[in-house]
Each structure stands twice: as C-alpha cells, then as structure tokens.
Amino acid sequence: MEPVKIKLDKSNQLLTDLMPKKFNASGKLWVGFLLVIVVIGFFAYIRQLQKGLVVTDMRDFTSWGIYISNFVFFVAISLVGSLVSAILKLTNVKWRTPLVRISEIIAVAAIFFAAIIIIVDMGRPERFWHLFAYGRIQSPILWDVIVITTYLVVSSLLLYIPLLPDIAICRDLTPESSKFKKWFYTFFALNWRGTAQQYALIHKCINVLAVLVVPLALGIHTVTSWLFATTYRAGWDSSNFGPYFVAGAFQAGCGGVIAVTYVLRNHYNLKKYITTKHFDNMAKLLVLLSLVYLYFNINEYLVPGYKMKTVDGEHLKSLFTGHYAPLFWSVQIFGMIVPIVVMLFKKGRAPLPVFIVSLMVVVGAWFKRFLIVVPTLLHPFIPIQNVPASWHTYMPTWEEWAITAASLAGALLVITFFVRLFPIISIWEMTEEQQTPQIDEQTNLYEAQA
Amino acid sequence: MDSKNNDLNDSRRDFLRKGFVATAAVATGLGLTETACKDTKSKTGDTVKLLSPDGKIVEVDSSMINPAIPDSLLSNHNVREGVPGKKFVMVIDLSRCRNAGKCKSACSKMHYLPDNRSYIKINKMQDSDKAAPYWMPTPCFHCDNPPCVKVCPVGATFKLTDGIVAIDNERCIGCRFCMVACPYSARVFNWDTEYQLNITQMNEIKPHAACSTHVTGTVEKCDFCPTNTAKNELPDCVQACPNGVFYFGDEVEDVVSNGDETVRLSQLLKDKSGYRYLEDLGTKPRVYYLPPVNRQFPFKDVEGQNETDGQTSHESGH
Amino acid sequence: MKLKPNNIIRGLVLCCSLFVFSAQRLSAQDSTNAEAQITLTFGEQDSVKQAKAVVTKNHTPLKGVDVVFLIKKSFGSLPLGDAVTTDDNGEAVADFPTDMPGDQQGNVTVLAKVDENDQTGELLASKSTNWGVPTTVKDRFDQRTLWGTAENAPLTLVVTVVSLVALVWGIILYMVLQLGKINRLGKA
Known part of the structure; x- marks a missing residue:
C-alpha cells in the first residue's frame, strides 16, 4: 500500500482544522475550574491520610462507599476505548475514524483514575507494594490488579501507536524557537518519517492490539463484577453479574464518548469532521446498548424480586419502595428508559438531544454504581444492631465527595491536556480516507443499505 | 515463607520492646542509662525517638533498646502459627x-x-x-x-x-x-x-x-x-x-x-x-x-438495641 | 505451618512439667490426709475396659464414698458419667468409653476424685493409659485450596493466570519491540 502523503503547508485544510490549538478564554476557565476541584480533592485526601478513613462516612457495615462505586464507574467508562477503536474497527465501521482517538483517551484517563481511586480507598495506601510482595492469586483483587494494569498498558499503546504520524506532524510544524515543545514532540515521535515500512508496522500493531483489547476490556469489567459476585451478599450473589456489568459499561462508555465528542465538536468547530451522521449512528448504537442493559437489569431485579428471599427481599424493598427508591427509579427511568425512547425518534438523534441524553446516561451510570455498592452493604444477613444510629445509613462526607469529584475532574483534565497537545482527530487517518475515496463511497453505500 | 514470618515477628517484638523501654524510661528516669551501661553493647550512635505515656518525645540510643528486655519477657507467639495438634x-x-x-x-x-x-x-x-x-x-x-x-x-x-x-x-x-x-x-x-x-x-x-x-x-x-x-x-x-x-x-x-x-x-x-x-x-x-429451646430466661428487649424496625426477622438457618 | 521439632519438644516439656506438678500435688494431699487413700487401677471385664478406684482409710476399705471419674482434657476434666459410690470392698468402678479420643498414641489421663468430706477429705488419684483412640490431626494446610496461602494456590488457577499473563504481556512486549523497529527505521 502507498504510504499516506500529508502536505505540511497552509493549503492542507486538515492541518488548519485539526492541529492542537491554544486554550482560549473559556478553555482556560475550564482548566482553572478543573484544577480548583483537583486541589480541593487533594486537600481532602491529605486530611484522610492524617486522620484515617474516619473522615469518610464508611463504617463497619457500609465498609465500601462512593470510592468503590466511583472505581466501578471509571472501569465502566473505560470500556468505550475497546468499543470504538476495536469492535467498530473489526466490524468494518468506517465512520468511526474521527471518534477513535476521543474514545481511546477517555479509556486511558478513566482506567488510570480507576487505579488511583482504589489506592484512595485503601486503609494503608503506603502498603500498596504488599500486593506485589505478598500477592495471593486466589483473590479477585489480584486478578483485578493484573487485568487493569494490562488494560492500561494496552489502551495506552492503542492510543500512542496510531498517534505517531500525528506527533511527527506536530514535531515538523513546531518552530525551532519553542525548544521544549520541539524536544517533546521529537522524543515521542520516535523518528517517524512516514515510510511505507513504518506505516505497515503501525497498521500491523493496530490490528493486533484491536484484537487483544476486546477480551481485555471484557476482562476488566467481568473481574470487577467478581469483586462483588464472589461474596454471599444480597444483590451481589449473582451469576448474572459479569455480563450485567459489561452491558452497563458499554452503555456508560458510549454515553461518555458522545458527550465528550459533542463538547469538542462545538468548542473546536469540528462539524465538518464529526457530522450529524456520527451522532445519529452513535445514538442508534447507544439505543442498542441501552436495550441490552435494560434486558440485564430486568434479569437482575425481576428474578430475585419474584422469589423475595429474606435478605434479598429486604434489599430489593429498599430499592423498589424504600429509602433508595427515588434514586433507583430516577436512575432506571432517566438513565435508561428515557434515553431509549428519545433516541428512537429521528429528531432525538440530532446532536444536541443526543448530547443531553448521553449526559443523563453518564450521570445515571454513576449513581447506578452507587446503588449497586451501598444498599447491599446495609442489608447483611445478621441485621445491623448495637451500633450508633448513624452506622445504619451512609451519606458520603464532604471529603469523599471532594476526592471523588477530584478524580472525575482529573480524568477530564487528562483529556483536556491531551487535546491541547495532540490532534484529537487523527490527521493521517483522515488523509488516508480522503485519498481512498472509493472505499469511502462503498462504505457509505453499505451503510445506507443497512 | 518462614524467614518472612520471622522478620515480621521480630519487627512486632521490636515494637513491643520499644514500648517497654519507653515506659521504663519515664518510670525510672535516668535509671535507664545505668541499665543500658551494664550491657556490654557499645552505643551505636543511632537514636530512636519514643513517645512517653504523657505524650513527650524521648530520644534514646538504639543500643539501649534491644538489650533492655530479655526475650523471655516477650511472647514468642508467631502470628502465623497455631497451637499444634488442636482444632x-x-x-x-x-x-x-x-x-x-x-x-x-x-x-x-x-x-x-x-x-x-x-x-x-x-x-x-x-x-x-x-x-x-x-x-x-x-x-x-x-x-x-x-x-x-x-x-x-x-x-x-x-x-x-x-x-x-x-x-x-x-x-x-x-x-x-x-x-x-x-x-x-x-x-x-x-x-x-x-x-x-x-x-x-x-x-x-x-x-x-x-x-x-x-x-x-x-x-x-x-x-x-x-x-x-x-x-x-x-x-x-x-x-x-x-x-x-x-x-x-x-x-x-x-x-x-x-x-x-x-x-x-x-x-x-x-x-x-x-x-x-x-x-x-x-x-x-x-x-x-x-437452639433457643426451654429457655432459662424470659426475653427482655433492650431500649435502643435495634434502631431500625422491621429488619429484625431473619432465618436463623436451623 | 508444619509441626516443627521445637514445637514438639515444647509440648513434651509442657506435658512433663504438668505431670511433675500433679504428682507434687498428690503427695501433698496424701500427707495431709494420711489415713485416707485412693488408688486407681485399670482392668477389663467382659471385654469392657474399666477404671477401678479403691478408697481406704487406715488400710481398711471405705464403703459409701462417692468417687467421680474424669478424663483430663485441655480446658477441663471430662466426667465419665455420674459419681460412683464405693461398695463393701471400698471399690468404685466406671466403664471406660470405647470412643474416647486420646493423644497421638491413644494415651489418656484418668482421674479418680473424691470431693471434700468429713470422712476422707479431698482425694485424687491420676493415672495414664493408652485406652484412648489415637488421634491424628487431619490438616488440609498443605493442600492447594482457595483459602490457602499464596504458595498453596490451586494449580489450575496458577497455570491459567500465568499462561494468560504470559500470552498477553508477550504480545505487549512484541508491540514495544515494533515501536523500537519504527524508531530504527526512521533513523536510516
């Protein structure tokens, strides 16, 4: 195959549109806002290190709280990397090209902060090395450590390798005067010259990684579900938990990538590259994924709800009609049913409605994880008694909210800075597509038929 | 495995030993120096900070710590070993x-x-x-x-x-x-x-x-x-x-x-x-x-024993 | 967690010291109640093992004394049924159960005890026999189980995890090598 020829001058419209741009006023405001949240969260974490986990509202019964539910959320969001860059690639969906890098950086940022938040949850974070020195392979936590580390590395490679030609463009377009920038791009561009051999190598790598990342992505979320499903607890003791978590993760991740894509499209004026067609397609995908998740939800709640075993029954009652009912039904209706209904209509698949619906999906997904983790712990086999009244409930403290918000802000900061440094839509892949218009038309035809 | 255990046991013992010395130091004041001097070990020059019961930081030479308590005073219990032959x-x-x-x-x-x-x-x-x-x-x-x-x-x-x-x-x-x-x-x-x-x-x-x-x-x-x-x-x-x-x-x-x-x-x-x-x-x-049959005492509930009503009934499993 | 020689020695020392200790106590009691005595013997009748205690005062058998037979255990002494009253010969007999666990050799220590009373004072005799069922502690601690130590992880689990990790990280290593190749190709 002929290597892609990228013109490095003003005549190349792709470069003008897609090269990373300096933050404008709103961009700076956004970064400042995120930094403030991160700093507050950092301060809260210092307090937690000094005083111990007593600064949280977790106690002997609710021994896991929003740190863990936030961890599960991050793992869920990170699944999108494999969805767009691997599954859509392997199924030959051509319109995915402008979305690949967005979803891959979301995946890397999310899985990175999933690892961070799990350290925040530890009572003795300075003993983290014990996992490597004394690790027991029998523990699902160790499986999670292994699979998350692996996924982080593979996702980073899947982000970095297709980035090489674009880093080289950045390197070549950076004037000698800005020394650090020049060095930075030169270092990461790995002597990229755009030769046919080099292109052949990246294509090979991307293909291998795309195949590799799919089982890994299923793995991270299945193993994470096992942290719960391997216990006897009401609401967790379910053989349905692996696929249930994977389905929820695909839905949340799809919502996440749509939301981020919408913001970037408007902020950097990428309407030419990310078209209404993209939103329409992604919306259809999100409907499908939401339907699958709805199916698993029905399984997960209807089957034990039909039997109402003693402790299961109490747990379900607290979700259906009790303390957590308002949150539970909000999440199910606004995080799943409403999005499905809205996006079934063509008007509902326009960019703005899809963006709003995606935000609902993401927020719903966060609270859904809370509802998976916390209410179960409040319904142990032996009823909670002989403890202070406050131990019967769980309401996160400001420190927990601050640290959790900081982790979310941190993930967004990673994405923001990535966009500042690198082209968020792959220039060389877009050029490649433009240079092979026949294939493009064929794909469009194929899609129109479908 | 064994060496790990021993290390751990030693560190635990050291900790207890240090605690013992700190208390002794406060109790006997300067007496500690005498006790330490009786020991043949020379000073190492490393100092160890210890917290006394009234919250003061006491600094002593590390050589004073180990010989201060004979091992026999401390439990030889290995945290990873059980009592042999028992269940x-x-x-x-x-x-x-x-x-x-x-x-x-x-x-x-x-x-x-x-x-x-x-x-x-x-x-x-x-x-x-x-x-x-x-x-x-x-x-x-x-x-x-x-x-x-x-x-x-x-x-x-x-x-x-x-x-x-x-x-x-x-x-x-x-x-x-x-x-x-x-x-x-x-x-x-x-x-x-x-x-x-x-x-x-x-x-x-x-x-x-x-x-x-x-x-x-x-x-x-x-x-x-x-x-x-x-x-x-x-x-x-x-x-x-x-x-x-x-x-x-x-x-x-x-x-x-x-x-x-x-x-x-x-x-x-x-x-x-x-x-x-x-x-x-x-x-x-x-x-x-x-099982709770032929009970010796009538059941008397305690005020505030269980703050959440309606959560008390459970299968006891028998 | 294996039985170590020094633990066995420790256990033996403990047993010996217990024995010496109880022997001392016995002799002390004997001297205070010089006239009343209890002796414990083991016998077999109709293939039933029996412990027999003889209570005497000034070498004359005592009738109507309640004797309790016990077996010494870690956390207390286990009574062998109710108290037995001595007969005309000053004898009290208790059947020894066939299923009483002993130590590894089947040794058990039997006690014959007379509670404090005006006639005899407190009497106690103790004697060991190998009538117990030898016990061996069945440990699953060397087996590979899910609750075992890191070293005792089930082999199937270890093989599965190690091979998966090796496979995936092998591919990752290969990818990194490709990056090196891309780098070298650019230099040329």
Whole structure:
C-alpha cells in the first residue's frame, strides 16, 4: 500500500482544522475550574491520610462507599476505548475514524483514575507494594490488579501507536524557537518519517492490539463484577453479574464518548469532521446498548424480586419502595428508559438531544454504581444492631465527595491536556480516507443499505 | 515463607520492646542509662525517638533498646502459627443467653477496646413473625472454608492449623474485601486513630502479643484469645459469661467446656440438636449453636438495641 | 505451618512439667490426709475396659464414698458419667468409653476424685493409659485450596493466570519491540 502523503503547508485544510490549538478564554476557565476541584480533592485526601478513613462516612457495615462505586464507574467508562477503536474497527465501521482517538483517551484517563481511586480507598495506601510482595492469586483483587494494569498498558499503546504520524506532524510544524515543545514532540515521535515500512508496522500493531483489547476490556469489567459476585451478599450473589456489568459499561462508555465528542465538536468547530451522521449512528448504537442493559437489569431485579428471599427481599424493598427508591427509579427511568425512547425518534438523534441524553446516561451510570455498592452493604444477613444510629445509613462526607469529584475532574483534565497537545482527530487517518475515496463511497453505500 | 514470618515477628517484638523501654524510661528516669551501661553493647550512635505515656518525645540510643528486655519477657507467639495438634471449636447455647453483655465487656477489656466496641456482638434475632425473639451472640466463626481468607489479596488474614482465622495487622492493606466477604459481619475496621494503643497499653498487652494492637486502617476481629488458648485457658468471653452460654474446646479431643461443666462435643451437639448458622453457605463455621429451646430466661428487649424496625426477622438457618 | 521439632519438644516439656506438678500435688494431699487413700487401677471385664478406684482409710476399705471419674482434657476434666459410690470392698468402678479420643498414641489421663468430706477429705488419684483412640490431626494446610496461602494456590488457577499473563504481556512486549523497529527505521 502507498504510504499516506500529508502536505505540511497552509493549503492542507486538515492541518488548519485539526492541529492542537491554544486554550482560549473559556478553555482556560475550564482548566482553572478543573484544577480548583483537583486541589480541593487533594486537600481532602491529605486530611484522610492524617486522620484515617474516619473522615469518610464508611463504617463497619457500609465498609465500601462512593470510592468503590466511583472505581466501578471509571472501569465502566473505560470500556468505550475497546468499543470504538476495536469492535467498530473489526466490524468494518468506517465512520468511526474521527471518534477513535476521543474514545481511546477517555479509556486511558478513566482506567488510570480507576487505579488511583482504589489506592484512595485503601486503609494503608503506603502498603500498596504488599500486593506485589505478598500477592495471593486466589483473590479477585489480584486478578483485578493484573487485568487493569494490562488494560492500561494496552489502551495506552492503542492510543500512542496510531498517534505517531500525528506527533511527527506536530514535531515538523513546531518552530525551532519553542525548544521544549520541539524536544517533546521529537522524543515521542520516535523518528517517524512516514515510510511505507513504518506505516505497515503501525497498521500491523493496530490490528493486533484491536484484537487483544476486546477480551481485555471484557476482562476488566467481568473481574470487577467478581469483586462483588464472589461474596454471599444480597444483590451481589449473582451469576448474572459479569455480563450485567459489561452491558452497563458499554452503555456508560458510549454515553461518555458522545458527550465528550459533542463538547469538542462545538468548542473546536469540528462539524465538518464529526457530522450529524456520527451522532445519529452513535445514538442508534447507544439505543442498542441501552436495550441490552435494560434486558440485564430486568434479569437482575425481576428474578430475585419474584422469589423475595429474606435478605434479598429486604434489599430489593429498599430499592423498589424504600429509602433508595427515588434514586433507583430516577436512575432506571432517566438513565435508561428515557434515553431509549428519545433516541428512537429521528429528531432525538440530532446532536444536541443526543448530547443531553448521553449526559443523563453518564450521570445515571454513576449513581447506578452507587446503588449497586451501598444498599447491599446495609442489608447483611445478621441485621445491623448495637451500633450508633448513624452506622445504619451512609451519606458520603464532604471529603469523599471532594476526592471523588477530584478524580472525575482529573480524568477530564487528562483529556483536556491531551487535546491541547495532540490532534484529537487523527490527521493521517483522515488523509488516508480522503485519498481512498472509493472505499469511502462503498462504505457509505453499505451503510445506507443497512 | 518462614524467614518472612520471622522478620515480621521480630519487627512486632521490636515494637513491643520499644514500648517497654519507653515506659521504663519515664518510670525510672535516668535509671535507664545505668541499665543500658551494664550491657556490654557499645552505643551505636543511632537514636530512636519514643513517645512517653504523657505524650513527650524521648530520644534514646538504639543500643539501649534491644538489650533492655530479655526475650523471655516477650511472647514468642508467631502470628502465623497455631497451637499444634488442636482444632479449636466453640458451642453457643442460645437457650441460656439473656443478653447480660459480660462477654462483650470481657472481650473489650481483653483486647483493649473502648467499652462500646467488642469483637463479639449479641444480636436480637426473631426467626419469623410468630416465633419468639432470642439473643444470639456472634463472635468470628473461624470458618474452615473461610470466605474472608479466600479474598484477601495479600495473605493478611489466614487459617492457622488450630482452626483459628487470624489477622496480621502489619500485612493488612485495608482494602476491606474480607469485611464484605464475611456473611456474618464479624469483622471491624480501625477507621480512627483513637483505638490505637498508647505506650502503656502496649506494655500491658505484652503477654498478648498475638492480639491486635488496633493498627489504624486495618481490619480486626475475634481471635479466640490466642494467648489464653495456648495456655489451656478458656477465652475471656467464655470465662466471663455468668450463664455458661459459651462452650469452648478442642475438636480433636471432642471435648468442650464452659468453665463449669466439661462435656463431649459430639454428645452435646447430638443431645441438643446443635447447628451452624447459615449452614447452606458452605463456609463450615467452627462455631456451633444450640437452639433457643426451654429457655432459662424470659426475653427482655433492650431500649435502643435495634434502631431500625422491621429488619429484625431473619432465618436463623436451623 | 508444619509441626516443627521445637514445637514438639515444647509440648513434651509442657506435658512433663504438668505431670511433675500433679504428682507434687498428690503427695501433698496424701500427707495431709494420711489415713485416707485412693488408688486407681485399670482392668477389663467382659471385654469392657474399666477404671477401678479403691478408697481406704487406715488400710481398711471405705464403703459409701462417692468417687467421680474424669478424663483430663485441655480446658477441663471430662466426667465419665455420674459419681460412683464405693461398695463393701471400698471399690468404685466406671466403664471406660470405647470412643474416647486420646493423644497421638491413644494415651489418656484418668482421674479418680473424691470431693471434700468429713470422712476422707479431698482425694485424687491420676493415672495414664493408652485406652484412648489415637488421634491424628487431619490438616488440609498443605493442600492447594482457595483459602490457602499464596504458595498453596490451586494449580489450575496458577497455570491459567500465568499462561494468560504470559500470552498477553508477550504480545505487549512484541508491540514495544515494533515501536523500537519504527524508531530504527526512521533513523536510516
């Protein structure tokens, strides 16, 4: 195959549109806002290190709280990397090209902060090395450590390798005067010259990684579900938990990538590259994924709800009609049913409605994880008694909210800075597509038929 | 494996030793210097900071610390070894429990816990609406198929050969997976620094080196009072109960005792229909219950025992 | 967690010291109640093993004394049924159960005890026999189980995890090598 020829001058419209741009006023405001949240969260974490986990509202019964539910959320969001860059690639969906890098950086940022938040949850974070020195392979936590580390590395490679030609463009377009920038791009561009051999190598790598990342992505979320499903607890003791978590993760991740894509499209004026067609397609995908998740939800709640075993029954009652009912039904209706209904209509698949619906999906997904983790712990086999009244409930403290918000802000900061440094839509892949218009038309035809 | 254990044991011993010295230093003032001078070891030049009971930082040469206490004063207990040839077992007779609470206070005292905290809980149970309520004390069940040990990522909780499920608080990373894995809510966490022992208590707990010193950010639970059992003494909750609710013994001997009466374990379980709580979970607890029949005391509810109504009825599993 | 020699020695020392200790106590009691004595013997009748205690005062058998037979255990002494009253010969007999666990060799220590009373004072005799059922502690601690130590992880689990990790990280390593190749190709 002929290597892609990228013109490095003003005549190349792709470069003008897609090269990373300096933050404008709103961009700076956004970064400042995120930094403030991160700093507050950092301060809260210092307090937690000094005083111990007593600064949280977790106690002997609710021994896991929003740190863990936030961890599960991050793992869920990170699944999108494999969805767009691997599954859509392997199924030959051509319109995915402008979305690949967005979803891959979301995946890397999310899985990175999933690892961070799990350290925040530890009572003795300075003993983290014990996992490597004394690790027991029998523990699902160790499986999670292994699979998350692996996924982080593979996702980073899947982000970095297709980035090489674009880093080289950045390197070549950076004037000698800005020394650090020049060095930075030169270092990461790995002597990229755009030769046919080099292109052949990246294509090979991307293909291998795309195949590799799919089982890994299923793995991270299945193993994470096992942290719960391997216990006897009401609401967790379910053989349905692996696929249930994977389905929820695909839905949340799809919502996440749509939301981020919408913001970037408007902020950097990428309407030419990310078209209404993209939103329409992604919306259809999100409907499908939401339907699958709805199916698993029905399984997960209807089957034990039909039997109402003693402790299961109490747990379900607290979700259906009790303390957590308002949150539970909000999440199910606004995080799943409403999005499905809205996006079934063509008007509902326009960019703005899809963006709003995606935000609902993401927020719903966060609270859904809370509802998976916390209410179960409040319904142990032996009823909670002989403890202070406050131990019967769980309401996160400001420190927990601050640290959790900081982790979310941190993930967004990673994405923001990535966009500042690198082209968020792959220039060389877009050029490649433009240079092979026949294939493009064929794909469009194929899609129109479908 | 063994060398690791020894290291760990040594560090624990060192810690206790330091605690001992710090107390001695405050108690005897300058006397410490004399004691240290008697020892042939020369000064190393390294100083060690110690916290005295009144909160002052005392700095002493590290050479003064190790020789100050002979090893014999400290327990040789290895946290990862059980009492050889034993399989400890407990039987709890629910027909005798009237929620006197003495087991809890004895447990708190033995383990240097605040009054409102103990490893044993006395739960109000009611198997169904029509069934009579009863009290059920729950220590750790020291299961033979322990879900908590299975899930521990670092081997901080483990089975001893004598059947006890023990915890190494120097190893625990505080992930609390064991707490959610335990179906009986037997485990508690040191959320706060307030439970951490001070130097005086560390000195007092010296004979109980096998027991937790409440390391902040780690999990702990009932340990069947390992220093008692190693000396053929009953755990403190068993000794403290005024109604003989708890029987404790060795399954290998097939004998359990509540202090007053000593009986064959198999005979007791046979005669009184002994059972294990939630047997169908397959955790194989080492704690058996005798059903709450022919009760010795009328059930008297306690104000504020259970703040949430409508949550009390549960299958007791028998 | 294996039985180590020093633990066995420790156990032996403990047993010996217990024995010496109880022997001392016995002799002390004998001297205070010089005239009353209890002796414990073992016998067999109709293939039933029996412990026999003889209570005497000034070498004359005492009738009507309640003797309790016990077996010494870790956390207390296990009574062998109710108290037995001595007959005309000053003898009290208790059947020894066939299923009583002993130590590893089947040794058990039997006690014959007379509670404090005006006639005899407190009497105690103790004697060991190998009538117990030898006990062996069945350990699953060397087996590979899910609750075992890190070293005792089930082999299938270890093989599965190690091979999966090796496979995936092998591919990752290969990818990194490709990056090196891309780098070298650019230099040329």
